[in-house]
């Protein structure tokens with residue numbers, strides 16, 4: 001087995017164990033392989049292992065890899081999305097994880113309507129209130145959801161967060177729990193057009209804890225593809 005295959009096997013084992021510990025079913029958690037900065041050849045190894053869902057945080061990288069990776073890939077846009085770039089990915093991705101402004105939601109609505117599709121989206125939450133991060137503050141979530149519920153070409157599937165970078169993943173357990181509580185609370189508001197079932201949270205350092213707290217998508221990059229080299233690329 002190659003490096004990537006070995007890494008995936010190890011991640012799968014940890015996911016299975018976390019599911020077992022928390023009484024969840026493996027099929028209720030999607031392993032999203034975060035392939036940013038990684039070459040197509042390496043990503044193909046992950047696809048050969050059965051992974052179909054790939055996450056990128058830059059529009060340009062999806063554009064570059066879309067054709068070479070071919071059909072059958074489910075691309076997810078997980079990073080900050082500028083309004084003027086929505087048009088490039090609207091027909092390429094299956095889900096946008098990073099909706100956090102009315103303006104962006106309006107643009108996705110417009111572009112999705114133009115190509116006659118309904119886009120699955122997640123609302124990004126800045127759960128720890130970090131200055132450096134994008135996202136809606138938890139206390140503003142209801143207002144935000146109400147403001148975008150009118151868009152008929154958006155299907156708001158749930159919430160996403162990028163938790164703080166921590167040494168010990170236990171430090172993020174409380175944040176993951178707050179995300180789950182927020183999802184449950186928001187569903188209870190019975191806002192028109194908003195029925196959420198997806199929680200995208202947990203990365204290489206903390207995905208097991210995230211699963212124990214209810215994550216339905218974990219976004220794992222380093223744990224699958226190894227460290228990223230930002231020497232010549234940014235992102």
Ligand SMILES: *Cc1c(COP(=O)(O)O)cnc(C)c1O
Pocket residue numbers: 034036057078079162203204205219220221222223
């Ligand atoms: C890079 C990235 C990840 C994956 O991070 P790792 O720590 O390498 O697993 C997950 N989510 C987002 C939004 C990212 O930008």
